Amino acid sequence: MAHLANHPATRAQAKVMNRFDLTQRMVALLRQDEAVIGGIGYTNFDLWAASGRPDGSRRTQNFYMLGSMGLAVPIALGVAIAQPTRRVIALEGDGSILMQLGALGTVATRGQKNLAIVIMDNGAYQITGGQKTHTETGSDIVAIARASGLAQSAWAADEAAFEELIRLAITEDGPWLIGCCIDTGKPQDTTERDPARIRDQFMRGLGVRR
């Protein structure tokens, strides 16, 4: 894990970035139909916003949760187990992951090679009014992930470092966890709330249905 040595040791040392900008950068780096699971909160909205294409079509390998707060990582783990040759990314908020920290240990125990977790950490429950989460007062998600057994966990120092980490996560064996310190910029769009359609398109995007 020598290549992770250069990354910031704590959240406080990471540059404060923007969720939509980072999500766009991430989606632009996806080349192999990687699956992406968007947790609830604004991570989901910006994934939707970043996944529209100029021709009006939309990335079909995305799954958008409507509730089940904290379950982006378990859902992504399930997809990764079912499709071991596909890379799977869980995109989750800090408030959400704080609710399901045990899932980090489950991923570590499985040693799921094709799984990456991206945490958009704004230190707040932004979608419900911006109340502080524990990450704002000292809980460090990357440190928690490492202590849960996810050795390949790092804070993204800046946008270039984020891109480098995403490239690693979609090419080298995981599991990976990438912490992103972000501002409280508003999301760029709102996800369509049609669960049956979301699930069906995702399954078609994964080649499970035709």
Place this chain on the structure above:
Amino acid sequence: MPADTSAADTRAAAGTWWEITRDVLKRQRVSLVTYVPDNVLRPLIEAIHADPFFTAFAVAREEEGVGIVAGAWMGGTRGILLMQTSGFATLPNVLASLSVPFQIPTLMIVSERGTLGEFNIGQSLVARTMRPVLDSLAIEHHTMTRLDEAEFILDRSITQAVATQAPVCFILSPLLTGGKVFAK
């Protein structure tokens, strides 16, 4: 075999509740098993771990198991979650916001505590919440009490869950499993 192949003989040949369950899961290609353990489920969990057909592991919390098998289902693999009654009581939110609205055939086996000789008042109270939750979400559930019905209920109901894209919950009564006995 002699001509006497009575129902009782077939039953004996079919084996224990956990052998029947394991075999139906295999036949139905339910290869992913997540669980939070329960003492009564122990022989089933051990039999599943002993069989290379299955990918089986414990999760930290039952909700996680529902998420994992939902993801696996969307990725083309059938899975199931094993738990005890108290574990089921942590699930209404995920069933109502993931399994049911997204039409995901979440398969669940619950080892029933809280009845027929329960010694822990917490278990007997939490057990009372289970069927009302399932009914309020219109989730199919079966309380399994008899060995001779076990295969039929499991096999038919898994087929139905997949065909109708709806969750199903199998409640294993102490009448089937022997339950957990009060130890003085």
